Amino acid sequence: MIKVAILGAGNVGSHLIRVFKKTPTIEIVQVYNRSLSKIEMYRSDYKITDDVNTLVDADVYIITISDDEIHSFSASLPLQNKLVVHTSGTKDINELSGEFNKGVFYPLQTITKGKEIDFETIPICIEANNIADEKILFDLANLISSSVHRVNSLQRRKLHLAGVFVNNFTNHLFQIGEDICKSNELPFEILYPLIQETATKILAIHPKEAQTGPAIRKNSKTIAEQEAQLSGTRKELYTLITKSIQESNQ
């Protein structure tokens, strides 16, 4: 049995509580939040608190508050010789401040409040300063996911950057696609199969091999025609991504 305390009940915290609850060999010993009203719903199942001085004993304390508060919050914890981890993709393990053992437990997924997540397929990136702590985090992650990775702070920062490209930026391209459809009385749904195929294809072949379109074919006539249909930032975007495709595939 691994005993965990969840510190913060936002998106990540509430998703972790849900998946830990379903896992018999994980015991949530306490849920902390700075506002007690937001965790009242957990009162019947767990100890809840808004005072870090009343934290009970746990194998792992998981901080799920926002990135920029990790440093000051962790410094306020009266924990010694305990394992305390954060769940941030961007912050270094040493963002944690205190007389405790430090670690990271980072689920790599776009987490939306209210939308259920199948943790089984979500990669969990762990980091610790010693093998014993790493083992605890590995065991904990392994209980909820089949994809657990040792990732150091530098790698995690890079992974987060890659995530911005493949998730945030990609979603923005979808938005541009929808806007173009809307402006021309076309249902956005008409692009769904293309979008799904684009995402599925790279499971089988590398994106470099999967690249198609006017940019990689250096079809300057089509490129010019398409640029002429755009204006402002989106026109610049078309030009720059085209340039980037050509540079990356020389």
Place this chain on the structure above:
Amino acid sequence: MIKVAILGAGNVGSHLIRVFKKTPTIEIVQVYNRSLSKIEMYRSDYKITDDVNTLVDADVYIITISDDEIHSFSASLPLQNKLVVHTSGTKDINELSGEFNKGVFYPLQTITKGKEIDFETIPICIEANNIADEKILFDLANLISSSVHRVNSLQRRKLHLAGVFVNNFTNHLFQIGEDICKSNELPFEILYPLIQETATKILAIHPKEAQTGPAIRKNSKTIAEQEAQLSGTRKELYTLITKSIQESNQ
């Protein structure tokens, strides 16, 4: 029974031949290609030819050759009062030149030679100059796909542009993600679930609502940190997409 002749046996042509072959109410009456050797494999099943003057009678002649050759090739066809269509996403219906009825039969998908395609889910965009021809194309498309759309030449050009954003450009972002992983000894597979979720999410909510990340949160600290990790065109790309996200979501 709808009788079709396929003119050109490249990617689109060979995929159409395969799906038409499986459809009992469609009869392929002839396959044309300028080089006969490339269509020898069809000889046992269909009439094949490399001479447009030997084309036999069909309800629809489907030109699947490359975009830039549609005009001159169609002008060489000795067909009168017949329905001749092209399969291009970018070309106007009037790119076709001749004394025949004109139309378009455009399957909206990224088609890779050799990779099997489930046409049932692929949107087919049709266009014709009269209702009788439109009905023939609608019936033909409907036999192989459950997603048939009347799309005029201007709309199709816009759809193709949208496709470049959601398919070609998106795939390039995946390539950047893979490059970042590779450079930091991370398996690209670690990003698969995030990529799949990004593509799946927009089936349920609009991209505008699905947008997350530092750009839309205007988290200038993270934005600056991530820009600093990049250089050259990719740094410019990060900056410009961030700007585009902020402009599009004011």
